[in-house]
Amino acid sequence: MKRLGWLLAFVSVPVFADQVFLKDAGSIEGRIVEQTATTVSVDVGGGVVGVPMDRVERIQKGRCALDEYEDRARKLAPTDAAGWKKLGRYANDQGLSTQAQEAYKKVLKIAPNDAEANGALGLVNLDGRWVTEAESYRARGYVEYQGEWMTPAQAQVLQTEAANDQARRDAEQRARDAETAAREADARAEEAEERAKEAERAQTYYDPLYYGGWGYGVTSWPAAPVSTPKFATASQIRLKGATK
Amino acid sequence: MSRLLAIGVIGLLFTASQAAEAPRTVDRIVADYMAARGGLSKIRAVQTLRQKGHAFGSAGRQAIVVRELKRPGKIRFEFTVQGMTGVYVADNGAGWRVSPLDGSLEPTALSEQAAADAMEQADFDGPLVDWKAKGHRIELAGQETIDGRMADKLAITLADGSVRHDFLDATTHLLLRSEVTRRIKGHDVRVQMTFGDYKKTAGVMFPRKVEVGAIGRPQTLRVVVDSVEVNPPIKDARFTRPATP
Numbered sequence: 001m002k003r004l005g006w007l008l009a010f011v012s013v014p015v016f017a018d019q020v021f022l023k024d025a026g027s028i029e030g031r032i033v034e035q036t037a038t039t040v041s042v043d044v045g046g047g048v049v050g051v052p053m054d055r056v057e058r059i060q061k062g063r064c065a066l067d068e069y070e071d072r073a074r075k076l077a078p079t080d081a082a083g084w085k086k087l088g089r090y091a092n093d094q095g096l097s098t099q100a101q102e103a104y105k106k107v108l109k110i111a112p113n114d115a116e117a118n119g120a121l122g123l124v125n126l127d128g129r130w131v132t133e134a135e136s137y138r139a140r141g142y143v144e145y146q147g148e149w150m151t152p153a154q155a156q157v158l159q160t161e162a163a164n165d166q167a168r169r170d171a172e173q174r175a176r177d178a179e180t181a182a183r184e185a186d187a188r189a190e191e192a193e194e195r196a197k198e199a200e201r202a203q204t205y206y207d208p209l210y211y212g213g214w215g216y217g218v219t220s221w222p223a224a225p226v227s228t229p230k231f232a233t234a235s236q237i238r239l240k241g242a243t244k
Numbered sequence: 245m246s247r248l249l250a251i252g253v254i255g256l257l258f259t260a261s262q263a264a265e266a267p268r269t270v271d272r273i274v275a276d277y278m279a280a281r282g283g284l285s286k287i288r289a290v291q292t293l294r295q296k297g298h299a300f301g302s303a304g305r306q307a308i309v310v311r312e313l314k315r316p317g318k319i320r321f322e323f324t325v326q327g328m329t330g331v332y333v334a335d336n337g338a339g340w341r342v343s344p345l346d347g348s349l350e351p352t353a354l355s356e357q358a359a360a361d362a363m364e365q366a367d368f369d370g371p372l373v374d375w376k377a378k379g380h381r382i383e384l385a386g387q388e389t390i391d392g393r394m395a396d397k398l399a400i401t402l403a404d405g406s407v408r409h410d411f412l413d414a415t416t417h418l419l420l421r422s423e424v425t426r427r428i429k430g431h432d433v434r435v436q437m438t439f440g441d442y443k444k445t446a447g448v449m450f451p452r453k454v455e456v457g458a459i460g461r462p463q464t465l466r467v468v469v470d471s472v473e474v475n476p477p478i479k480d481a482r483f484t485r486p487a488t489p
Binding site for chain 2: 028029042044064093104121215220
């Protein structure tokens with residue numbers, strides 16, 4: 001029995017289409033590609049997420065949207081623009097951005113000017129040409145500052161504010177330099193802590209597209225395809241490479 | 245007889261034109277707004293709410309969103325992308341989240357700003373209901389055209405001193421737009437929320453389209469609400485922060 005337990009701990013157990021419910025809240029749905037005593041690995045259709053078993057509340061087996069997408073995709077002819085478009089809509093409805101992008105790219109191969117497919121891929125029609133949103137913003141006179149597009153005047157205000165903040169910090173630093181060595185060391189430590197917090201706050205709001213209004217708190221929303229999700233660097237989740 | 249009828253008609257027309265020209269007061273505008281939403285009693289009868297929909301960001305990004313509210317002051321927001329569901333919860337000011345997209349599998353505190361946003365959204369009634377009792381001040385700041393519709397602009401100074409502007413449709417009396425100031429990346433940013441496609445559920449009007457963006461910036465987030473459930477059973481436990489393991 002002990003030997004069986006050892007085997008279960010290290011041999012992969014292939015199972016399909018599951019939803020992994022995390023302890024406390026949240027879930028990961030996809031296709032389980034590996035399960036050991038310590039980790040369950042789920043192919044979410046844009047990469048494989050490894051979840052420590054001690055964070056898993058339960059696993060519910062069943063077909064997932066990814067299975068449905070792949071079944072439908074297999075039945076579609078490469079020239080069936082309407083079919084691929086319908087499948088792209090299905091994938092988007094299910095939150096499968098990577099698959100939606102894949103389906104809409106098939107549409108563009110058949111119909112390069114299809115408005116829905118171009119829009120779904122984040123392209124904008126600018127004077128009869130499909131361009132990226134960034135290109136369209138630039139053409140409209142916006143500038144990019146700290147990852148967000150805005151008017152040059154707004155960027156100037158933010159730059160001035162940042163310069164003023166830096167000047168204030170420098171002045172405070174100079175004042176601290178005049179204090180005793182011990183107090184200076186304490187102050188530097190505090191400043192470092194504050195800067196770390198500031199950097200954390202900046203990271204928290206790196207995505208300019210969730211300001212609240214309807215929903216809140218989302219700080220990470222990768223653009224599809226999710227080939228290298230941001231969580232790949234997190235300590236508890238690992239990306240092992242997308243599967244097809 | 246016909247002369248009497250003519251006098252009566254003229255009298256009615258005069259009264260109607262007087263009413264149309266009567267200055268719009270804050271009290272009148274707020275009362276019209278409450279009536280347009282379905283009336284105070286129907287709004288207060290909403291004890292829990294579940295809304296499901298999709299959020300649309302730039303670069304073709306799309307996510308599944310679910311928002312659950314429960315009186316008093318409880319809100320839970322779920323955000324699903326590529327099979328991963330993050331949960332963001334606030335209960336009377338204290339917020340927590342589990343967000344696999346950030347690599348966060350254990351409950352951690354919501355940021356101060358996110359918790360404040362959450363509490364704003366957890367308020368079923370909104371700042372206009374009982375505004376005097378809540379200690380808010382409201383002034384009529386004129387009229388503006390929003391997406392081709394004339395709107396009464398209200399400047400609302402909340403009890404905490406912050407100022408927001410609500411734009412109420414002069415014809416339907418529903419909320420068209422709110423403008424608030426949020427602290428983003430260390431800077432004050434004026435954020436604009438535009439509401440549309442109102443539909444009634446359980447006698448109360450809810451917007452089915454919401455667009456959020458910063459004034460003067462081209463990127464926006466759109467939320468399309470596909471379904472609204474009024475008073476579904478939602479247990480308090482869904483809002484309780486789990487004990488840290």
